[in-house]
Ligand code: HEM
């Protein structure tokens with residue numbers, strides 16, 4: 001059972017192994033394309049799972065008063081929704097894209113450490129099964145928010161919290177191994193001539209993202225480990241009675257948490273930087289400034305974490321420092337938006353589905369960036385903190401930002417992956433349906449937030465009723481649009497117009513110039529020439 | 532980038548070890564959670580760990596076999612090096628979380644509990660008798676905890692342990708030099724010395740823990756001093772145990788003649804790891820024991 005089929009490279013003869021047969025192909029695979037596909041499907045399943053919890057949230061908030069669920073169950077829904085979307089949908093989706101794309105973008109035969117690549121993925125189904133199973137246990141799922149602040153998550157949390165803690169440990173192990181693999185691949189597996197400054201930006205952004213992952217996932221592991229010992233072994237890290245401090249939890253968490261939000265957006269920047277030039281038929285404006293902007297965002301992201309803690313009580317000097325540092329990040333972020341817009345300037349643009357999603361990204365991510373700027377101003381954050389304004393902010397950057405880029409990436413590269421064009425008409429319907437719905441869903445949340453509606457509550461004061469009803473309608477429509485997306489995905493995999501090798505008229509890069517659509521199971525067994 | 536042909540880069544086809552590892556890992560943690568809740572015995576934890584050990588034995592065994600068969604070219608070797616280097620960086624960040632907790636407690640939370648930085652009223656109303664100090668022996672609410680009687684002195688066992696670990700850093704380097712001049716005999720001797728020093732460290736650490744618990748009443752649940760002390764030294768001790776075990780395996784492999792000056796990544800990886808636990812210990816010695 002444990003014999004491994006090995007690729008005997010020693011005698012130099014070329015084998016073109018296809019995939020193994022049967023279900024075990026997916027369990028034992030070391031192929032970056034298979035593993036990329038697994039990650040992407042896991043992410044989609046998690047998106048629908050997390051989305052169904054969002055539907056419950058919006059259902060309850062459709063009207064003031066308690067209609068459908070108990071407050072405690074409502075809290076479980078908001079918590080699990082956040083955890084599943086962050087760790088289950090967005091992060092695995094980007095790792096899936098990295099698996100599929102990094103090797104074929106840099107001319108590598110596969111990922112650097114293919115066996116470990118398999119393990120990075122196959123830990124995740126176990127971790128999420130553990131996490132999801134808490135919903136059905138006594139005490140229920142975690143209900144302390146996706147940020148799991150102590151002492152809610154230590155002194156006052158049910159036994160099931162320990163399953164959550166270990167699930168986070170497993171996700172951390174998976175992420176760190178995945179990130180190590182991506183870095184090793186990018187640094188060591190580039191085709192001759194693919195210098196660092198010739199790499200596609202998606203590869204650059206992932207290189208930096210992987211660095212962020214390795215730097216902060218272990219800190220998260222440390223945070224949950226301290227939670228575990230506080231809960232069971234009498235330590236007092238987060239307990240003032242023993243000399244510790246619950247606020248320390250927030251510092252440790254956000255030291256992970258803020259870089260984490262950039263982990264979820266930097267690869268998105270890479271995707272957009274690939275799509276915009278293709279459909280503007282112009283090379284990306286300011287390539288090197290994009291690289292430097294990405295790097296400076298990554299460095300700065302370690303130094304701003306306490307902007308999530310303006311209201312917990314910090315010395316004034318701390319408030320000021322974190323305010324200015326936070327606002328400083330918008331400079332490199334602005335550089336990026338400027339470069340995308342300038343790339344389109346006087347381009348001969350067409351608006352195929354991937355371009356629509358990318359444009360949607362630029363417009364709406366920027367809205368999220370602006371609300372972020374407002375939140376970054378310490379004195380006014382005292383008003384906005386823990387209101388729906390924050391909810392609106394991070395959904396603009398994460399849904400119309402990160403998720404939009406993932407969907408854009410799907411439409412852009414799926415013809416390459418499957419050899420089939422998606423249905424352009426359906427893709428466009430998907431875009432407009434989602435974009436109208438998502439704004440109906442999240443834009444009103446700015447207003448209720450500014451007016452003072454707190455986040456993470458199942459009931460609210462009457463004056464917020466109209467905007468919440470509108471928001472819920474947008475929510476159901478957006479949810480339904482993603483079920484429609486599932487249909488488009490399956491339809492595209494099963495068939496469709498044949499894609500050419502280049503797929504898009506203006507597409508550049510090794511994956512479009514050097515490989516057929518779909519690429520062979522093992523691509524670049526010979527390193528491609530790099531211009 | 533050693534060659535234009537990617538065919539020399541070894542890409543394995545299919546492996547069962549990861550899924551076995553996932554099962555072992557999950558069983559271990561699910562077992563641990565249930566053990567903590569008193570619903571299961573400790574057996575599932577040990578079964579899980581056994582599966583993990585089996586997985587590592589099989590996985591690394593395969594890799595060793597492939598390495599000896601000459602399957603890996605220089606580029607594969609480089610991938611392993613990047614992998615190990617970044618893995619050690621992740622470990623550094625794991626320890627950073629606990630060092631962060633230590634510094635935060637020493638610089639902020641303990642003084643604040645005694646009224647520093649605008650917190651006078653809190654301190655006066657909640658625990659007027661509490662006085663900030665480090666190492667912290669009196670606690671804001673002492674009756675909730677096992678209060679430690681005394682602090683751990685740096686200049687007894689901890690100092691000896693420092694000398695031991697620094698010496699072991701030297702012996703592992705001497706082993707490397709022996710390896711580079713193809714002196715397999717001294718390679719094994721120096722590795723043996725390193726392994727012995729490593730396990731010696733762990734034993735002394737055990738004696739120190741017994742002293743802490745029995746004589747000083749310094750325990751994991753003695754407030755923030757005990758918490759940071761045992762978490763930092765405990766995770767470090769665990770890493771030393773792992774490192775010494777890996778060194779032992781490397782020693783056995785060296786005795787079998789697995790390494791040559793051209794091809795000994797496994798040796799170097801473990802040596803890097805050993806230097807890493809060494810450096811962490813220096814941080815511990817300075818900030819946990821000494822200052
Ligand atoms: C211009 C850049 C940005 C700035 C200045 C900024 C600023 C902020 C601030 C100050 C908060 C805390 C608000 C509060 O709790 O009172 C916040 C929350 C948040 N931001 Fe941003 N942000 C930016 C971009 C992003 C991006 C790109 C993402 C993710 C892709 C993101 C995700 C989040 C999330 C998830 C939260 C809420 C965390 C929680 O409390 O649950 N932000 N942002």
Ligand SMILES: [Cu+2]
Nearest residue numbers: 258261307308
């Ligand atoms: Cu932040």
